[in-house]
Amino acid sequence: MYKIIIDSCGELTEELKADGHYESVPLEMEVNGHRIVDDATFDQQDFLKKVKESPVGPKSSCPSPERYMEAFKGEAEHIYVVTLSKELSGSYNSAVLAKNLYEEEYGKEKKQIYVFNSRSASIGETLIGIRVQECEEAGMEFDKIVEVVEAYIGTQHTYFVLETLETLRKNGRLSNLKAFVANALNIKPVMGSTPEGSICQLAQARGMNKALKKMVEEAISKVDDSGERILAISHCNCPMRAESVKEEIERITKFKKIIIADTAGISSMYANDGGVIIAV
Incomplete structure (x- = not known):
């Protein structure tokens, strides 16, 4: 067993x-004094509301x-x-x-x-x-x-696109000026994992649709044996966006299987409302 x-x-x-x-x-997560366990009791909508209203970024343990x-x-x-x-x-x-x-x-x-x-x-x-x-x-x-x-x-490679940079700004990982400029110009970063497991920026685009397309292109370009692999997509509160990404991938190439899941607590904290993650 x-x-x-x-x-x-x-x-x-x-x-x-x-x-x-x-x-x-x-x-576990903490948002503005609220302690939240990332288990079956996790309420994504309530969590995202608390994150949006909090003047400081969420933390995890x-x-x-x-x-x-x-x-x-x-x-x-x-x-x-x-x-x-x-x-x-x-x-x-x-x-x-x-x-x-x-x-x-x-x-x-x-x-x-x-x-x-x-x-x-x-x-x-x-x-x-x-x-x-x-x-x-x-x-x-x-x-x-x-x-x-x-x-x-x-x-394996992991990629994600963020709808909002507010959590990064609140956590001090992005300056107020950079966050303001990015939001004002509707710039969406395409992020990815490094071989060591940290996070890096791979590209950026004006608008969510262009950023998602860049992410798909980046992900597929790294895979030689797609027909033998499972690709997975997770999304934070945006199922239609995840389905659109799946359709774009299927338009370009064929994988053994593509699965879609909604983000749990910690992933919701990282991706924030509207974020999409690909792993392959």
């Missing part, structure tokens, strides 16, 4: 929630090692943990500490545990979990699965 644990920055589709092999470990250790319990002998990039959060380090503490207390004989640094976020984590499951269902040994999935992570 196996279990795939994904911190709550990764979106679990309804299909994955019902699968029985997945568990989400929640991060990672799961404790104890919370990860609780997720390790059960009958599963193979435990795979997928976390938000360690360049963006302490979730990875917390999960590694949990693994070490668990093995000290219970030994390594009954369970094999591995923690993947996704070097990604959001739906990128989901794709890694799906890749783990494909390997398990194919009957691979634990160590081989780790090897195959780590190689997959090395080829």
Whole structure:
């Protein structure tokens, strides 16, 4: 038996929630004094309203090692943990500490545990979990699965386009002047993940539609084997925009499968209202 644990920055589709092999470990957020747990109680509309009204940007905190250790319990002998990039959060380090503490207390004989640094976020984590499951269902040994999935992570790319730069401005990651100019000129940055798992700006465009088109072009240009890959799209409160991106991708090339999910709490905090994320 196996279990795939994904911190709550990764979106679990309804299909994955019902699968029985997945568990989400929640991060927490704080918006202007309001503490919000990123679990089944998360209310995206209320959260986005609080973020918009807050004079300061939202903050997040990672799961404790104890919370990860609780997720390790059960009958599963193979435990795979997928976390938000360690360049963006302490979730990875917390999960590694949990693994070490668990093995000290219970030994390594009954369970094999591995923690993947996704070097990604959001739906990128989901794709890694799906890749783990494909390997398990194919009957691979634990160590081989780790090897195959780590190689997959090395080829994965994540991209996103933001509707608004307000959260970056409030968090001090963008000056007031730059944010004002970008908003005044309707400039939308196209962002992406670096090989190490941090965030960089890849391009920019005037208007959301042009920026989304640039993101699609950037994503597809990095993929040589699209027919063998799953591409995933997550969106923050903009399902029609996500469908439009899917249609644009399908117009250009064919993937094995394209999945769409609404962002959970942490991803909603990063993407903000109207943001779209692609992972492939």
